[in-house]
Amino acid sequence: MSANPEILFGARVPEQHADRVHAPTPERTRSPVRRWLGLIPPLLVLVLGELAVRQGWVSRNLLPAPSDVLRTLLELASQGLATHVLASTLRVAAGFALGATLALMTGAAVGLSRQTEALLDPSFQALRAIPSLAWVPLLLLWLGIDEASKIVLIAIGAFFPVYMGVSSGFRDIDRKLMEVGHMYGLGPLALVRRVMFPAALPPVFTGLRNGLSLAWMFMVAAELIAATKGLGYLLTDGRETSRADIVLAAIVLLALVGKLSDSAMQHVEQRLLRWRDTHHSGH
Amino acid sequence: MTSVLEVNIQSKYFGAKQVLSPLRVAIAPGEVVSLVGASGCGKSTFLRIVAGLELDYAGNIQLNGQLHRGRSPAVGFIFQEPRLFPWLTVAQNLAFGVPQPSMASKALVRELLDEVGLAGYEKSLPKELSGGQAQRVAIARGLFTKPRVLLLDEPFSAVDAFTRMKLQELLTRIASHHGITLLLVTHDIDEAVYLSDRVLVLEANPGTLREVVAVPVARPRERTDPQLATARAQVLSALQRAHAI
Numbered sequence: 001m002s003a004n005p006e007i008l009f010g011a012r013v014p015e016q017h018a019d020r021v022h023a024p025t026p027e028r029t030r031s032p033v034r035r036w037l038g039l040i041p042p043l044l045v046l047v048l049g050e051l052a053v054r055q056g057w058v059s060r061n062l063l064p065a066p067s068d069v070l071r072t073l074l075e076l077a078s079q080g081l082a083t084h085v086l087a088s089t090l091r092v093a094a095g096f097a098l099g100a101t102l103a104l105m106t107g108a109a110v111g112l113s114r115q116t117e118a119l120l121d122p123s124f125q126a127l128r129a130i131p132s133l134a135w136v137p138l139l140l141l142w143l144g145i146d147e148a149s150k151i152v153l154i155a156i157g158a159f160f161p162v163y164m165g166v167s168s169g170f171r172d173i174d175r176k177l178m179e180v181g182h183m184y185g186l187g188p189l190a191l192v193r194r195v196m197f198p199a200a201l202p203p204v205f206t207g208l209r210n211g212l213s214l215a216w217m218f219m220v221a222a223e224l225i226a227a228t229k230g231l232g233y234l235l236t237d238g239r240e241t242s243r244a245d246i247v248l249a250a251i252v253l254l255a256l257v258g259k260l261s262d263s264a265m266q267h268v269e270q271r272l273l274r275w276r277d278t279h280h281s282g283h
Numbered sequence: 284m285t286s287v288l289e290v291n292i293q294s295k296y297f298g299a300k301q302v303l304s305p306l307r308v309a310i311a312p313g314e315v316v317s318l319v320g321a322s323g324c325g326k327s328t329f330l331r332i333v334a335g336l337e338l339d340y341a342g343n344i345q346l347n348g349q350l351h352r353g354r355s356p357a358v359g360f361i362f363q364e365p366r367l368f369p370w371l372t373v374a375q376n377l378a379f380g381v382p383q384p385s386m387a388s389k390a391l392v393r394e395l396l397d398e399v400g401l402a403g404y405e406k407s408l409p410k411e412l413s414g415g416q417a418q419r420v421a422i423a424r425g426l427f428t429k430p431r432v433l434l435l436d437e438p439f440s441a442v443d444a445f446t447r448m449k450l451q452e453l454l455t456r457i458a459s460h461h462g463i464t465l466l467l468v469t470h471d472i473d474e475a476v477y478l479s480d481r482v483l484v485l486e487a488n489p490g491t492l493r494e495v496v497a498v499p500v501a502r503p504r505e506r507t508d509p510q511l512a513t514a515r516a517q518v519l520s521a522l523q524r525a526h527a528i
Contacts, residue, residue, distance in 0.1 A: 180366050182336060184380055185354040194379075198370040275370040277410035 064245035069252065072245040076234075085253060087229040088219055091147070092261075095154025096215040100208060102155070103162035107207075110163075111170025111200070112192070121167070128160045132218055136225055150222035157218030158211040165207015169200030202276060205269040212265055216258045231257075287312040287464050288432050290333055292342035294489075295325065301489040302328050303340070308483065308492070310432075315458065315465040317475035317482045319518065321527035325490025326468045330434050333466065334360045347431070356380075359430035363437045365417035367409040373420050374405035380428045388427075395423040398457060415446035422454065426461065433458070435467035439474065447471075448506070451478055455502060472522075476515045477506060484518060486525040493525040 046066045052058050053065035060068070073081070106124070110117045135156055143149035173196055181195040223232020231250050238246030286309040295303035302325040310316050318326040331337040333344060335354040344351050346358070367376045377392045378384050384392075396402050399419040409417055418439065425433055438454075439447040451474060458465050469475050475482045479498055486493040498514045505511075522528050 176362070176364065176366050177368060179336060180362070180368070180379075183334065183354065183360050185356070190382075195368070198368070201370070273370075275408050275410065277369060 061242065062244055064248060068245050069248045072243075073249045073252070076246070076249060081253075084230055084234055085257065087227075088223065088231045089257065091150055091154060091222070091230065092212075092215045092219045095151045095219065096158045096212055098151065099155035099158030099215070100162045100211055103159045103207070103211070104166055104204075107163045107166025108170055111167040112196070117167070117171070124160070124163060128164075132157055132221055136221070140225070145226040150219070150227070153222045154215050154218045158215040161210035161214055162204075162207040165203045165205070165210070166200065169203035169207070170196060172203070173199045202273055205265075205273065209262060209265050209269070212261055213258060216254065216261070220254065285312075286310055286345075287314075287347060288333070288466070289345040289348075290329070290342070291344070292329070292332065292340060294342070295328055295332065295337070295340040297328075303332075304489040304491045306490070306492050310464055310466060312431075312464055313459070313462050314481070315455075315479045316467075317479040318466070318468045318485060319470070319472065319475050319482060319522065319527075320485030320490070320493075320525060321487050321522075322470075324485040324487035324525075324527070326485050327436055329485075329490065330360075330436050330466065330468050333432075334358060334434050336360075356428050357431045359425040359428060359433045361421055361425040361433065361435045361438045364441055365409070365414075365421040367412075367417055367420055367424070369409050371409075372405065373401070373407045373409070373412070376409070376420060377424050377427050379424065391427060392423075395426055396420075398426075398460075399423045399453060415442050415450065418442060418446075418450060419453065422450070422457070426457065426463070429461070430463065432464045432466060435465065437469055438467065440470060447474070454478070455504075459502065472515055472518050473506075476511050476518060477504060482514070482518050484521040484525050484527070487527070494521040496521055 049063065050065045050067060053060055053063060053068075064072070076084075106120065110120055110124075132153070135153055139149040139153055143152060177195055177199055178191070181191045186194060219230070220232045220235070223230040224236055227233040227236075231254055234250040234253075235247055238244065238248075238250060288308075288310040290306070290308045292303050292306045294301055294305070302323075306329070308316070318329065320326050328337060332340050332342075335352070335358065338353060346355055367373075368379065371379070373396070374389070374392045375384075377395060378388045381388050392405065393402070396404060399422055401416060401419055401423070404412070404416070404420075409420070412420065418441070422438075425435075435454075439450050442450065454465070455478060457463070465478070467475075467478065476498055482496040482498065483492055484494045484496065485491065496514055496517045498511070500508055500510045500514070519528070
């Protein structure tokens with residue numbers, strides 16, 4: 001199993017998992033009614049929220065009406081919201097690139113060689129068990145409160161799911177396909193490139209997607225601690241100025257960019273893994 | 284030296300267990316030879332040794348009169364399952380033997396697909412094929428490197444009876460067309476008799492050659508030929524003597 005992000009931060013992951021496990025089957029996507037069914041709960045919540053505030057059931061400064069949040073978002077947009085989103089996105093991109101690259105290399109080494117696995121895997125499993133926030137003080141001490149500590153924290157978050165996906169992907173390659181490779185007299189390098197890498201790609205992608213979603217979570221953790229820009233900074237700013245609308249606006253944006261980046265990754269995954277023979281691969 | 288393949292095995296062990304004892308098999312060019320015997324009699328191991336997939340054994344193999352050890356492009360292997368690479372198209376699977384497809388390899392792919400009755404399937408993915416189609420692609424892939432000897436490990440055991448008969452006919456036709464020598468392992472006595480010039484009956488623990496049943500029937504063969512029924516009875520009683528059944 002890949003690193004379970006739920007252990008670290010609860011909220012966003014179950015939704016994504018559900019999205020993957022119950023991905024619509026072809027005939028389901030064709031049904032126009034069912035396709036929009038998922039919009040009912042959020043719309044209901046929005047309407048209820050709006051109603052609750054308008055009717056004075058809850059205080060406006062604790063739960064701003066959805067229309068207030070929207071107004072705040074538009075207001076922020078004119079005051080450089082883009083720089084916040086960009087700052088966070090760049091951090092996630094840098095941290096994810098760093099963590100995923102290292103994880104691809106170590107994961108492949110561990111998955112390809114029993115010796116390397118015996119040597120490294122126990123340590124990585126122990127490191128994986130460390131809660132993300134435990135790294136923060138150390139990173140602050142070592143790297144200061146600038147970008148480096150944030151990017152390293154995000155890289156740590158992205159590392160483990162990718163590492164798990166890559167190592168299990170390379171470890172669990174079908175022996176029968178390997179044998180075909182041997183029959184063709186492929187050397188070790190050609191075997192990795194032509195048989196092992198493509199065979200390991202599905203779990204690698206699962207790892208990359210989990211890693212990316214963890215990168216977003218670790219980004220928030222990093223920015224909550226010290227930042228002058230970014231979505232995490234907006235969250236802190238909203239709390240400090242008692243502006244629940246800003247907090248909610250930041251949360252909405254996090255959901256949006258997280259979903260957007262995951263969808264992009266999923267798109268690449270589906271293109272590259274078109275060959276997979278799964279029960280809903282028909283489209 | 285008239286044999287295309289001469290296998291001389293002294294012994295083969297898996298750990299402390301001896302799976303093959305002295306065993307000598309010589310196969311003439313263009314001949315079709317089957318290995319039958321109880322499970323665990325070492326027939327698949329024998330085939331894997333010939334294929335060069337199993338290197339830890341005592342003995343030697345001569346290919347065209349030359350001592351040979353390990354993999355050779357002159358020897359092809361068709362597995363029990365198609366074992367196509369799911370991420371490659373049918374054409375790419377066929378041409379897996381060449382790193383870069385050329386005009387010549389593309390033409391050969393077309394020709395072979397045509398021969399196994401799958402013309403136009405070049406761009407299909409393995410998941411889009413039925414079991415029988417996939418195994419036909421596997422046969423075409425086995426032929427792509429133009430081997431002199433094709434080894435088959437229970438090649439049709441995973442398909443239904445009708446598909447199996449069609450594939451057997453296809454294999455016979457292709458083998459004689461390309462002049463390929465076939466050595467196959469099978470559990471199916473009818474298959475062994477229908478396809479082979481000789482059926483080698485192995486005895487287990489440790490595996491060794493017990494009897495050889497010749498099937499002197501000209502091709503193309505009729506499945507209802509009484510001579511095949513006679514040969515079938517001979518193989519059956521040989522298997523009984525070998526304690527396989």
